[in-house]
Amino acid sequence: MPFASVTHLNLVAFKSFRDEVLPLDDLTLLIGRNSAGKSNALDGLEVLARLAEGEDLIDALDGRRRELGPVRGGSEGCAPHGMDSFTLGCRVKSGDEVLKYTVQIEVRPDIRIIAESLHGWGVAVASGARSYGPIFETRRAGAPGTGIEAEIHNGKQGPNPLLRFRDSRLLLTQIPLVVSSSNRAERSVHAAVTTVQSVLRGVFHFDPIPHLMREFVKGRDVELRRTGENLSPALRNLQASDPEAFAHIEQLVRLIADDGVREISFVNSDLGDVMLALQESRGADEGAAERTPAREMSDGLLRFIGIATALLSPRNGLDIDAEVASPASLSESRSANGILIVLEELENGLHPSQAHRVLELVRESSKTAGTSVLITTHSPALLDAAEGSLNENIIVCHRDPETGHSRLTPITELPGYAVALAEGSLGTAVTTGKLTSAVTHEPDYAEFQRLLGLS
Template structure:
């Protein structure tokens, strides 16, 4: 088992002002109307992922270098309107490798963006799998592994303490306040005690899990060009898809055959195979074999190219994606896809959902996606509804909130009116309803 994200906490971030929690399972579906805050929630996850690389705050969120470019709105766009700081957090489920480590980890931080961006508060805490000899019973459950003290404004540094065990005294040291402290921690601790070694492992688990967030945002027009054949780590734009699929064809014929079958089922005309055209300089471009003709990537539709990028990511369980140089071995990867069905005909949306289901069930992937597709939502089972999070925005306060679908007022009554896709299409999901479980009881044979 590898560490996995369990929660994203949007305490004060963009349109979220009162802590909203995005619960994350193997498959998480984020739905809501336009401008409800879905992209803001994903931006929060993106912020934590970028900071986990150890980069400077400004470089991580404002830099135009790299595939991701600057964060939407940059660092100045992160605080809620009228505020000068933002607060985010996450929880990670971690395997207890020794029986004495931490199985649930919580990271929370506050970043002040003006006058100079810096972290003004950060805590890393962990729930241990081992009961410890302490007078405080809560200490048997949750330990403060890292905790900052009040910083000196604009000094570029912040003091923090870390846990050294129930018999040891917590140590303090100065950290750079322009970088995530949890990412700095493994290089700062001597690890001369078992407690410190567990703290370092906890920090590594959180950092690697956040680094493993892969936000896939395929840009079809970038996929229509020749790319170097050695460029085999899929970028978030999908621009080097041809090289990735070329490697798949050579390394794993079964996965490649699966991809060919998915493409064949997606299109109406006959597809007999996928080719990878190579130039004399080993540059490559995808092509479809359609009967006797060959269609290169530069002539393929946007929807087909986007689908192939998503399918390739999910078939490989994210093993072939570019995570900024992270090692391949046991990498925890969380694939994030906005508007999963984008570019697909409604009748094909179910194929994308089945791809996610298979990646989650058979391959152990973790996938978070947004969708507006009634057809896709209608394909969700009652069990899947536990994984659906509804994002909504108050018309008066303009604040966004996140609510698990089954916890919505009147959820049973809504579902009694039809499948989820029909309810969303009718605009019923955002309506205020009183709790009425009589129809649900009738359907379940209760009472």
């Protein structure tokens, strides 16, 4: 069975973006200078993921009841400067069919939904065939506190029925609770809505914090959380559930640590808590070994082990809850739901010489069925390691010199791409600013053409 996945993030009006699209492949690299807008793009994905969990807008965006706190800048920070609302959306591919979802959220004077829609497959007609069109669309929002009406597709001739919903949380999460599943059209609506909701809930933004990984953690806490604080039991669980993946991490640690690492082990407390440790050889005596617990490991090594664990864990090894579809909607669904792992500044704490290893690990994970990976990086070494077949998956985030808005451009479409690579490596071209500066200047292709024998 194919996996449903997010293929595009639509940043219609969000923070520094206006009408920009971030394409998402099995593996996507997002690069750009500081303050270009990379984090804003990731924030857009995080906002959709949080809202898809069904919380009230203020709880999801302002962190009133969230362990991880508000999204960066809170709800008001999501709206572009001078605007009182923001608009986000995504495109989800499920088998051969596509769903397009959009939501507009007002942040001042009240935080509420003012427009929301889902278009695409799942619109069943009497013959049982599928057609394309709106699955649900809201009417114009009324006064704050009055809710919002939406037209729900029912597969019949004439106007679709209007239902009223709360405007304090996504209709995407309310419709399965309100619309019955008594006929094919309603089941198709359920399938479409729950597919989008599940895929968004499958976004796993992993931001490992090394100092949180250095303590004993309850042995039963095995689903890896977004901060990596429970890395020790999560990795021990991976050792039991997937010995091959665990052995792979162990081998990578030996290559990266340069300290005679023999194996990864675990220290147990009397209360059943667990802490990651390394068994290391010391000196010329290969029989002598020392144990280095997590509290003595470097930030870079802990961060790498956390990233490797996130990438090689199966979906039930991560702290996500993407399975929200009802049995009725599952019967209409043509795809299982994939996950998207987001890793910011992948190279942090790693020596440049290890770039190819960490990138190869990311490549392997992105080839796993149902798993996509989105990473940001500033590392020239990582870009050089990606050079070649991955170039088409590299997106450059840059500022429009006239408007100041953030733009997203595939690196292969930048006007300076050919000449920059003719003069050196991809990493060098990015660090010297040749690619981003070439966005606004017509490049000279003479050298590139000469190398190809065209002049």
